[in-house]
Amino acid sequence: MKISFIGAGSMAEAMISGMLEKRIVKAGDIRAHNRTNKKRLRTLEQKYGIRAADGLDQLFEGPDAVILAVKPKDAPDVLESVRPLISPDTLLVSVAAGITIPFIENKIGRHIPVARAMPNTSAKVGLSATGIAFNIAATKQHRHRAFAIFSAVGMTTAVKEEQLDAVTGLSGSGPAYIYYIAEALQQSAAEIGLDAQTAKQFILQTIIGAAEMLKTSAEPPEALRKAVTSPNGTTEAAIRVLDEREVKQAFIDCVKAAAKRANELSNAGKEPARE
Numbered sequence: 001m002k003i004s005f006i007g008a009g010s011m012a013e014a015m016i017s018g019m020l021e022k023r024i025v026k027a028g029d030i031r032a033h034n035r036t037n038k039k040r041l042r043t044l045e046q047k048y049g050i051r052a053a054d055g056l057d058q059l060f061e062g063p064d065a066v067i068l069a070v071k072p073k074d075a076p077d078v079l080e081s082v083r084p085l086i087s088p089d090t091l092l093v094s095v096a097a098g099i100t101i102p103f104i105e106n107k108i109g110r111h112i113p114v115a116r117a118m119p120n121t122s123a124k125v126g127l128s129a130t131g132i133a134f135n136i137a138a139t140k141q142h143r144h145r146a147f148a149i150f151s152a153v154g155m156t157t158a159v160k161e162e163q164l165d166a167v168t169g170l171s172g173s174g175p176a177y178i179y180y181i182a183e184a185l186q187q188s189a190a191e192i193g194l195d196a197q198t199a200k201q202f203i204l205q206t207i208i209g210a211a212e213m214l215k216t217s218a219e220p221p222e223a224l225r226k227a228v229t230s231p232n233g234t235t236e237a238a239i240r241v242l243d244e245r246e247v248k249q250a251f252i253d254c255v256k257a258a259a260k261r262a263n264e265l266s267n268a269g270k271e272p273a274r275e
C-alpha cells in the first residue's frame, strides 16, 4: 500500500508510527507534506524512513490513500489546492474534526471516494479507537483499504457520519481526559510524599489494571468502583470529595463540550471558523 499524508503533525505521526509497527506499509511507501514546520518533516523522515514531499503534487503520484491530517481551519484551503491533483479513484481519508463528507465533496467538486475517520493519538501504540464513515462513492474495496489502515493502529468501527462528533468528544479527545487524571494523580502524589518516579509506576499500573478490569469483567464500571469502596474506608472518603465537587457531571459536561465543538467546526456548507 502507498499512503500519503497532507499534514505531518501529532495525528499523522501517531498513524505513521502505528502502521510501520504493524508492517502494513513500508516506510518508503509513505509520503508526507507539511506546510509550516519543515524541520518536523525532516525529523519524521529520519526517525521513520518515510519520504518527505516538498509539495502537494508529489503526494498524488499513485497513492492508495491520501490522508488529510491538517487542522480543521486549514482543511478548506488544502481541499481547494488538491482539487486539480486528485483522480476519481483516489481514496481521500480525512481525520479532521468536524470536516464533513459533504463539505469535502463540495470542495473537490467531483465524486471521489471519501472516508471520514476519527482516530486518536493512541494509534501510535496500536490502540486507537477509530470511528469511520464513508460516502457512496467509496466501494467495498475502498472501505476495506480504509479499515486496513485504521485497524493496523487499533480498533475501528463503522458509524453513521452524524455520530462522528460524539465519537470525537468521547474517544478522539478521550486520551486527553485520561492524561488529565494522570496529571492530577502525579501532582497529588508529590503532595502526599511520594517521589515522582515511584508515583509514576503506581499510577501507570493502576490505570492499566483498571482498564484491563473494565475490558475483561462482566461488571459495569459502577459495580467495579463499588467493589473498591469499603464501608467507611478510604475510597468512600475519596469518592465523597469527587461527588461534592460534582466531578462526574464535570466529565459529562467536558465530553459534551468537545462534541459541541466538533459540531461547531463542522461546516454544513459554511467555512469552518478560522481562528
Ligand SMILES: NC(=O)C1=CN([C@@H]2O[C@H](COP(=O)(O)OP(=O)(O)OC[C@H]3O[C@@H](n4cnc5c(N)ncnc54)[C@H](O)[C@@H]3O)[C@@H](O)[C@H]2O)C=CC1
Residues within 6 Å of the ligand: 006, 007, 008, 009, 010, 011, 012, 033, 034, 035, 036, 037, 068, 069, 070, 071, 072, 074, 077, 078, 095, 096, 097, 118, 119, 120, 121, 172, 173
Ligand atoms: N491530535 C489528536 O489527538 C487528533 C487529531 N485529529 C485531527 O487530526 C488533524 C491534525 O491534528 P494534529 O495532528 O493534532 O495537528 P498538528 O497541528 O499537530 O498537525 C497539523 C499539521 O498540518 C500542517 N499543515 C497545515 N496546512 C497544511 C497544508 N496546506 N499542507 C500541508 N500541511 C499542512 C501543519 O504544518 C501541521 O504540522 C486535525 O484536523 C484534528 O482534528 C483527529 C483525531 C485525534
Ligand SMILES: O=C(O)[C@@H]1CCC=N1
Residues within 6 Å of the ligand: 097, 168, 172, 173
Ligand atoms: O482537539 C482536537 O480538536 C483534536 C480532535 C480530536 C482530538 N484532537
